[in-house]
Amino acid sequence: MHTANVLELIGITKRFPGLVALDQVDFSLLPGEIHGLVGENGAGKSTLIKILNGVLRPEGGEIRIDGQPQIITNPRDAAALGMAFIHQEPTLFPNLSVAENLFAGRLHKSRWGFLRNSEQLRAARTLLSKMELSVDPTERVGNLRLAEAQAIEILRAVSDSASARILIMDEPTSSLTENEKRLLFRLIASLKKEGVAIIYVSHFLDEVLNICDRITVLKDGKRVNTHTAKALSKADLIIEMVGHGVESPKHMGSPVADEVVLAVSSLNVKNLLHDISFYLRRGEIVGICGLLGAGKTELAKALFGLLRRESGTIAIHGKPVDVRSPRDVIKEGVGFVTESRLTEGIFANLSVRENTTITLLKRLSSRLGLIATRTQRQLASNAVSDLGVRAASLEQLIMYLSGGNQQKVVLGKWLLLNSTILILDEPTRGIDVGAKREIYRILQRISAEGTSILLISSEIDEIFDLSDRIFVMYDGRIKKQFARGEVTKNQLIAYVTESTSLET
Numbered sequence: 410m411h412t413a414n415v416l417e418l419i420g421i422t423k424r425f426p427g428l429v430a431l432d433q434v435d436f437s438l439l440p441g442e443i444h445g446l447v448g449e450n451g452a453g454k455s456t457l458i459k460i461l462n463g464v465l466r467p468e469g470g471e472i473r474i475d476g477q478p479q480i481i482t483n484p485r486d487a488a489a490l491g492m493a494f495i496h497q498e499p500t501l502f503p504n505l506s507v508a509e510n511l512f513a514g515r516l517h518k519s520r521w522g523f524l525r526n527s528e529q530l531r532a533a534r535t536l537l538s539k540m541e542l543s544v545d546p547t548e549r550v551g552n553l554r555l556a557e558a559q560a561i562e563i564l565r566a567v568s569d570s571a572s573a574r575i576l577i578m579d580e581p582t583s584s585l586t587e588n589e590k591r592l593l594f595r596l597i598a599s600l601k602k603e604g605v606a607i608i609y610v611s612h613f614l615d616e617v618l619n620i621c622d623r624i625t626v627l628k629d630g631k632r633v634n635t636h637t638a639k640a641l642s643k644a645d646l647i648i649e650m651v652g653h654g655v656e657s658p659k660h661m662g663s664p665v666a667d668e669v670v671l672a673v674s675s676l677n678v679k680n681l682l683h684d685i686s687f688y689l690r691r692g693e694i695v696g697i698c699g700l701l702g703a704g705k706t707e708l709a710k711a712l713f714g715l716l717r718r719e720s721g722t723i724a725i726h727g728k729p730v731d732v733r734s735p736r737d738v739i740k741e742g743v744g745f746v747t748e749s750r751l752t753e754g755i756f757a758n759l760s761v762r763e764n765t766t767i768t769l770l771k772r773l774s775s776r777l778g779l780i781a782t783r784t785q786r787q788l789a790s791n792a793v794s795d796l797g798v799r800a801a802s803l804e805q806l807i808m809y810l811s812g813g814n815q816q817k818v819v820l821g822k823w824l825l826l827n828s829t830i831l832i833l834d835e836p837t838r839g840i841d842v843g844a845k846r847e848i849y850r851i852l853q854r855i856s857a858e859g860t861s862i863l864l865i866s867s868e869i870d871e872i873f874d875l876s877d878r879i880f881v882m883y884d885g886r887i888k889k890q891f892a893r894g895e896v897t898k899n900q901l902i903a904y905v906t907e908s909t910s911l912e913t
């Protein structure tokens with residue numbers, strides 16, 4: 410039997426100054442189908458989604474819904490056509506509450522004119538329970554963790570999809586840990602059963618292969634192929650995306666020096682971190698994993714002077730440092746790649762060159778006067794080619810880069826500074842499979858050269874493959890420590906997901 414497409418794209422083309430972001434792309438979506446969309450950073454995935462949302466207008470091609478050609482000029486048009494969206498970057502209002510965000514913009518649609526406050530709270534609690542989120546619906550979204558905000562964003566779109574027939578997700582799991590992922594997949598399965606069609610964009614290829622019916626690969630703005638997921642191997646998928654195979658990193662067993670470069674003793678942050686003590690040696694990679702809310706990001710922030718210490722000491726290169734602000738630790742050679750690059754990591758209105766060199770300028774300008782633009786260009790250009798950043802030029806404003814490429818610029822900035830200690834919070838979030846491999850290679854290289862790395866990640870694979878030692882955090886504490894080889898990957902996953910087994 411032939412089922413009609415709910416959505417069809419024919420020959421969609423989108424140009425930006427200096428590049429063709431989408432080149433005659435065809436795409437189709439069946440009712441109840443989960444259709445994966447994959448490709449390298451900058452391949453054009455988010456551009457395609459913004460066209461469906463009416464944020465961008467294509468120069469050529471046709472969009473059909475239920476066989477009817479449509480012109481989508483703004484997000485309201487898209488909603489009226491039955492599409493709901495989860496965007497790659499959070500679009501929540503930080504100053505509104507969780508409940509207000511969940512129902513923002515469609516209060517007027519309620520049959521009673523608007524939802525009463527108590528009803529709104531009740532509806533919010535019901536939604537929150539779908540992802541087992543223990544978040545107070547009256548809490549300001551600005552106070553939430555990144556993963557919680559992402560889950561709220563998902564729930565908002567899912568509640569929209571009560572009326573929507575097409576749900577479009579741009580990297581919904583990039584900040585989620587195992588538990589929320591599991592709940593999201595359950596939600597997706599139930600939507601599919603109701604006949605909702607889903608476009609699923611992700612760099613987690615295992616996920617894509619697992620949950621999707623079909624997979625379309627984009628490369629440099631062109632559609633390479635559309636596959637039945639069942640008939641496809643991960644290795645073949647990678648080759649189509651990247652153009653060649655990518656092996657997983659092999660631990661190099663780099664010799665770690667005895668010299669301790671960071672020593673933390675009985676660190677406490679009110680309500681967030683309890684009695685944290687550990688050391689980091691020269692050239693060592695220590696991986697930190699744990700569930701959402703375990704305190705991983707809080708630990709990074711406390712070490713970088715972004716959270717107030719209640720008690721405890723921090724010694725860097727053998728010297729006690731009274732850490733009160735990032736300046737205190739940057740001065741000692743510490744760098745920090747934050748998980749939320751949009752609010753803390755980048756300057757959206759500055760160019761790629763300025764973003765990569767800005768911290769360097771601040772640090773050196775006091776001593777040497779301004780660095781010549783030419784030197785800056787040289788440094789930025791090295792960093793950009795090292796990490797394979799895809800940008801029209803070094804002068805491109807960073808806000809016009811794809812999400813993954815922005816992330817690479819943030820990382821490049823700290824690598825340029827030759828930090829002796831790097832704190833990386835989800836450094837490969839949103840980064841494609843080939844570029845990830847490049848980043849792992851760079852991390853292994855600089856660690857072999859003596860840089861020490863605290864690697865925070867919700868990707869167990871990455872923690873497992875790169876770390877010399879691994880900490881599992883739970884409830885603001887370091888609950889377990891393993892040296893390399895002391896645990897298998899599966900044991901580690903069990904420790905991270907079944908927090909109970911950590912209770913001693």
Ligand SMILES: Nc1ncnc2c1ncn2[C@@H]1O[C@H](COP(=O)(O)OP(=O)(O)OP(=O)(O)O)[C@@H](O)[C@H]1O
Pocket residue numbers: 425426428430448449450451452453454455456457497799800801809810811812813814839841
């Ligand atoms: N507003 C814009 N102006 C200029 N160039 C843009 C703009 N938006 C996107 N681009 C460029 O279009 C290309 C496609 O970007 P897009 O965001 O669609 O990539 P993506 O596949 O979503 O990548 P990622 O996996 O990193 O999210 C990139 O080269 C990007 O720099």
Ligand SMILES: [Mg+2]
Pocket residue numbers: 454455456497579811812813
């Ligand atoms: Mg994108």
